[in-house]
Amino acid sequence: GMGGVGKTTLTQHIYRELEGSFQVSVWVCVSLDFNANRLAQEIAKKIPKINDEKQNASDMELIQQRLKSKRLLLVLDDMWTYNEDEWKKLLAPLKHKGGEKGNVIIVTTRIPEVASMVRTTNSSIRNVEQLGYKDIMSFFEACVFGDQQPWKDHPELFNIASKIATNLKGFPLAFITL
Numbered sequence: 001g002m003g004g005v006g007k008t009t010l011t012q013h014i015y016r017e018l019e020g021s022f023q024v025s026v027w028v029c030v031s032l033d034f035n036a037n038r039l040a041q042e043i044a045k046k047i048p049k050i051n052d053e054k055q056n057a058s059d060m061e062l063i064q065q066r067l068k069s070k071r072l073l074l075v076l077d078d079m080w081t082y083n084e085d086e087w088k089k090l091l092a093p094l095k096h097k098g099g100e101k102g103n104v105i106i107v108t109t110r111i112p113e114v115a116s117m118v119r120t121t122n123s124s125i126r127n128v129e130q131l132g133y134k135d136i137m138s139f140f141e142a143c144v145f146g147d148q149q150p151w152k153d154h155p156e157l158f159n160i161a162s163k164i165a166t167n168l169k170g171f172p173l174a175f176i177t178l
Contacts, residue, residue, distance in 0.1 A: 001128030004173035007108040008077055010128060014106065015075055022104070023070035024048070030079040036089035043074070064093035072103040079109045082117045130170025137165050139172060 001007050019025035026046045028039060040059040047066040054061060072094065094103050107118050115125045131139060140161050141150060151158045168174045 001110060002130070002171075003110050004171040005128050005130055006172045007110070007128050009172070011075055011077065011106055011108050015073065018073055018104070021071070022073040024067060025073040027075045027077065029077045032080045034079060034081045034083060034086055036086040039076070039090055040093070060089075060093045067094070067103075074103070074105045076105065076107045079107050079114050079118070080111060082114045084117070087118060131172060132170065133165060136168065136170050136172075136175065137161065139175060140165055143176065 015025065015027060024047050026043050028042045028046075030039065037059065040063060044059040044062045044066070047063060050066050053065055057065065074094075091105075094105075107115065109115050112125075112127075119125060144150070144161075150161075164178070165175075168178065
């Protein structure tokens, strides 16, 4: 989905709902620098250490050791670029023998080609669209007025809110920023 449409916010909600079903949950912001070594270093820092870790192990080896018999929920947020070799390198410690089945990787991106390239055979792509007029008006009402009933108590505000909602074209981030 496009920037500001709510991909990260939706994924944060999913992450909070799912993280209790996994022994290890990790969130990493990728952005423009898709480098397997950098990402592995960030991931390794967020996975709890275990007893008997090999000294001087690489970050990839640490991930593999720490995840043995554990299920992982990994979010790679805001991925802009992709390199097949780097992607395979990053996934390698997650595919080791003896590892727990059921690891889940969620990738958010605004670039359809990136979504297609990181897709696995058991995965699906979900496109996040802008909110429709009715939804953005409900969002407006909830954000600005909370539990009040503004259109009932202040009907003159409806036209102003409607113009604002139309100009923001269904992008929740733009709305929150405003």
